[in-house]
Amino acid sequence: MPHAIDDAITPIHIHDMTVAYHKKPVLWDVDLAVPEGKLVGIVGPNGAGKSTMIKAIMDLVPKASGWVRIYGRSFAQMRQSIGYVPQRESVDWDFPIRALDVVLMGRYGHVGWLRRPGKIDREIAESALEKVGMADYRDRQINQLSGGQQQRVFLARALAQDARIYLMDEPFSGVDAATERAIIEILMELRSRDKTMLVVHHDLQTVSQYFDWLVLINMRVVAAGDTATVFTEENLNKTYGGRLTVLSDAAQAVADHQRGVS
Amino acid sequence: MPVWDITFQFVLLGSVLIGCTSGVLGTFAVLRKRSLLGDALAHAALPGVALAFMLTQSKALPVLLAGATMSGVVGVLLIQVIVNQTRIKADAALGIVLSVFFGGGIVLLTHIQQSAVGNQSGLDKFLFGQAASIVASDLYAMSVMVVVVLVLVGLFFKEFSALIFDPGFLESIGFAPRWVDLLLMSLIVLTVMVGLQAVGVILVAAMLITPAVSARFWTNHLLKMVFISALIGGLSGATGAWISALAPRIPTGPVMVLVATGIFVISAFLAPQRGLIARWRRLRANHWRENTQHFLRACVELQEQVRQEMKEIALTELAQVMYEPLYRVRRLAKYLVKNRQIEISGDTIQLTEKGYRDGVFVLKSHRLWEYYLVYRSILEEDHVDRSADEVEHILTPEIIERLESILVEEHIDVENVSSIHATESGFRKAGQDG
């Protein structure tokens, strides 16, 4: 690596990470050091491994190689410092639960086993709801919320976790313009408080507007850094260009080989 | 040996018919991911059987099966209503209908048992199956149904295949997928009903699932899969009937299911290509091939420095360069001698012409790949090795050609692609830090 990285002050440091789904490599040899206090966009075509990278940071999927350090320590040690906003589709919205209860879940890590959330936890949850503009909906059943409202509740839950780093998986997909604006404002406010945000994003139009740091991914990191420097036509070609099918063909060949099919 | 009389022949024939038909329809059911719907159908059929008896006082198979079909279909339709009109999900809907209808059937059955004349009206054979109770008239009814089912499957085979793999195409040639699906479901219903008597309500679903899944190990081709599944189903039926005749206390249903499961396990291990043993063999062969290729590549790289003649390379040097223990290098060397890729004398080896050519091919794939990765700024220099190492064995000639053409388009002289390292490439096992 060109320069030494001081782990202790680096929110997320990934080294040589490879992730495979069913023996098929989906992320190859990722090297990444995310600086503190930035709004980082993760961008790439479908199936490029953006969600996978977030999940791998959180140990939600196993790594075939490499490691991840959060402020110099392992994820398990730094769990409380990370807020997570998963994809909306990952959840069953018919579940019998109210908006406030969902946000309260963000406090469970602080509450501990066998105990109930206390008054302070409740207050934090309520203020998180207010911050996302959903205070009036605290008692609303989640299946009565629109897509944008659901996304805001998810965000409130992450805010209630009171973290230093926020990982968000496609928070703007299927969301109306007003909600998108509201969420971005909250993220920028978080940034002004030196929080670090990693956001998986799909809309190239808004990239320069939203993010000051960018990671371009297509099965491996094509480029990472300052948005102004990284967001170039050349890099975009490398990320979205069709030539990369050779790489995915090779990945498929590796998978077949490992499964003994070829 | 069971007595080979006409009764047993009926039983055998009936069981084989049931097994074959279940195998055939089961193939479609499993591929449509509808395996458990057959289970729901069967459980939901029980109250129908009991009601049919209560209303007509007849134990004739067609009557009972008519009742079974009606209540089975009602159950399946109810599942659809629950899933479509409420927030209850498919798995719960299936479980609800299955268990409640079955409970209703049990209530009716026990009621009949308490009040009926003589022995329990023979209805409880529908629970676990009793192929031994198949009589001539039953066999006629069953044969008719089986013939109908198989003829329809034969006629609509192409449409069913399209339904499974490409519903869009089906629509484009004028068949509404909904109607084809409905036909398929009706045939599944008929098949389940046919099997009820021999296998019983509880386990007949197994005959839909297990033979089809076993057949999957043997082939990828739909028509072959149907035939193999029918074969396995028929075999399970026959064996089940045979064993059950030897031990009359044991109902046929469970025996058939156990036989089918046994065949499943055997298929999983022994099937060529998709079976486990075949896969393990291929994995080992691949592993072996990887190692021999590394050997050759290491030789060729060492050879590179000496242009005139085939260099004599010490085994120990190879072991160092390859990061492998000496004994393994020796074993590889012995194999390569047999393959006429090297010649060995004492503790040194020399590449043959063949060995040199083969080694160069491997080396070329490795370097092309390295070059591509770096050239495309895909990876930093110090990461390239591992990926190239893993991939070079798997790159088919087609992929290598594509790589070459991509690099040629960029005006790279492929023939003279030199290693980007100052030192030789090493071999690093995956998963370790640098």
Added chain:
Amino acid sequence: MVDGSFWIILTGAFAGGACGLLGVFLVLRKMSLLGDALSHAVLPGIVIAFLLSGSRDIIPMFVGAAVFGVITTLLVETFHRHWYVQEDAAIGIVFTSLFALGVVLISAFAGQVDLDQECVLYGEIAYTPWDRIYVGEVDWGPRPVWILGTVFVLDVLFVTLFYKELKITSFDPNIAIAVGIPATLMHYLLMGSVSLTTVAAFESVGAILVVAMLIVPGAAAYLWSDRLPVILVLATAFGIFSAIAGYYLAGLWNSSIAGAMVLVVGGIFGVSLIFAPQYGLLGRVIRQGRLGIRVAQDHILLRLVRESEAKEDARVYIADLLEGSFGARMRSRVAVWLLGRGGLVVWQEEQLTLAEAGFGKATDLLRSHRLWETYFSQLGVPEDHLHHPADALEHFTDESLQQELNAELPDVDTDPQGKQIPKNT
């Protein structure tokens, strides 16, 4: 001396309640299938335990069931992940073959095992009063009551103590792991409790029917409420009630008690399916009907007020209003009647005219409609497409929404077709 039937009912109540309570989580986690599979697959474990221990002791039975529960999970995993069999087929193969094994064992060793096929199916709850626990010389009551009572209490404790852990892992396992709550551990704890309860209830309700007691009460409760605590209590209550009612019905019909329990709980589900206020079918039909009638009323008012723009004395023949499908005609009939009763229109022979009150409401509707048309036209919607969305939205535009629209469209007097937008009265 307590009546034998009391013990039977108590046993059943504990079984029904415990199953119903845990089953809520099976339903919510979409694991109904696994519950079904487990209850079938533990049969050989129980039979082997019988054979080996020679007694009906609960401990060997539970050990046997636990062993086979683990075997089931392992086999499904192996078939699905390592043998590449699709998941539902893998579950199907495992539980049918294990169940078949159990039945074969029972029939083969019929003499040695105090268990027969019928018992497997629907339990022997009727024998409860005679199967008693003796500590020393003291008769402590029927054994099944003690076993199921303990299991019931344990289940209640489990759900209460681990309530939030169960809730978060059922709703969103990802956030659970992120927050530090071990989803896998909770999964195994839940499956363990289900297995324990299944085995305990096995003697009373049999293998197949225990599935019903697990899933159906929870599913029924799910239709009545949106609050998880309410659902849990309701499911437990449904389970207990089914047991009690089932006993009496079985006596009435001369049939299996377990089967009757299942029928009762099925009946509760059926009633819930139809009559639950928000999520039941009847409620939906009624709500849709009401909405349809309201829309029909609005359309009639609009028609009248538009006529009145053209000529002074606007009247419409009722017969003209009754057009369209059977359902539409019915709705219009009811709408006309309701409008008359509410004093919004006046019936005169076969014709309708707007009453004063009706005029106000109709004008308001017209205003909404034309505001919407203007709004959409400004968004770029072509003129011939304007009527449709306006027609849809006009029924739901209350005063505050109208004001919002107004704010978006200041200084607008006429709609895109040049017609006057009525002023706010």
